[in-house]
Amino acid sequence: MAEDKVLIFDTTLRDGEQSAGIGLTTQEKLEIARQLERLGVDIIEAGFAASSPGDFEAVQSIMREVRGPVIASLARCVANDIDRAWEAIKDAEHPRIHVFISSSDVQILHQLRSNPEEVLDTAVASVERAKSYCHDVEFSPMDASRTDMDYLYQLVEAVINAGATTINIPDTVGYAMPWEFRERIENIKRNVPNIDRAVLSVHCHNDLGQAVGNSLAAVSTGARQVEGCINGLGERAGNAALEEVIRAIETRKDLYGVSTNINTRQIYRTSRLVSDITGFPVQPNKAVVGANAFRHASGIHQDGLLKERNTFEIMDPQSIGWPSSTFVLGKLSGRAGLRSRLEDLGYKLAQEELNQAFEAFKDLADRKREVTDADLLALMSSQRRTLDIPATYTLEHVQVSSGNHEIPTATVTLTDPDGQSITEAATGTGPVDAVYKAINRIVQVPNKLTEFRVDAVTEGIDAIGDVTIRIEQDGQTFVGRGANTDIMVASAEAYMNALNRLLAMGVSKGADVPTTH
């Protein structure tokens, strides 16, 4: 008998993008969506089409380009939201409209200023409207984990009769505990007579650190779709981290007896790409994808490992595409060596892309004796960055002098939108300040630097430095990234990346995004 599948529903581009401090361009959302397709997720929630013109455009672009997974758009139980959602996804190969409405007393009373009867009628009418467009309709009773159970049974039964094919039970505020949530799912299965006509799904938030535990508890009792985000992104403390849910299901198949359609070898690359694009670092001790997830420090563990890996490792790092620490390239390595290593890391490049990567690789290999997998990933992400953000200004030259008895001074040369080279110099409180002041003299876009972070990509004195910055303008945040063995160059690149993102995106994102589950 075929093994039961758990569908993986990724909402990194919707709930994940609602994380404070994240703002993605359509190009970047497309990049993530393509990688989610490589990862093998079953459903991509591409956005909330009615929330802003930018979201509408992104959902539409994703459904045009990404054809394998189901493409969903979120919508409130409001006619215009549902119509806009359908407008955005109607040409998708597998479209889904996902409607939601509050079902808990506290939200119905205080937020909707309504009553349970009215909410039920609205939910049924909205599912019917969505069904008139699209066969695949998902319904979410928002704040279901704090909703009266009898009302929940009634509501779920009514919307299934109205045509809902997936019922998603959200722990919207991250309030539930695993055994309690498991019981709630069991009770829904027992008390909703037509529940077998729908796929039971869960969507858990991590406010009490239980999002993954709650999701797995639900799977253990019959949920067959799990919603979440890569790296656990999402509103407030985030959603269930999909890489953890997937690995737990695969590693503990003995317990769950189900599997997923995921290509696990793409997990590391997906996590890295999402962290790269959003500028949200992955904490070193994070499960599955944290830098220390497979690093063993204690002598006892190392002794065991050397004798038999299973003594202290329950997963093979390579099975999630973890870069091998032993494989290095150098300046004598050729194009073929680079191509095959990048393929091992999940990058299939076209000839032109490979030529560009090889140029950057040669340049790096001249400065670093050994080019490790981590360096290659950093190289690929900085190459991707130049492709994703249209460069209004390009950094040609940066020169800095500073020291404890020197006034930090910087000279920069940029190419402007008309192809003109412009050089400016400035002094500052430090070298980075001097560089940014010199750049400001040319670009002249008022903004506030709210975050400046430097991470080393690899160990060693010749490590590539990875700079992430955030600038703010009119309440909107723009992330900039730069990577180089010279930290001043990386800082300048990061600022240019943020400014070009601001210039490319400045006005697109809509002011009021409605609250969601």
Ligand SMILES: [Zn+2]
């Ligand atoms: Zn959510």
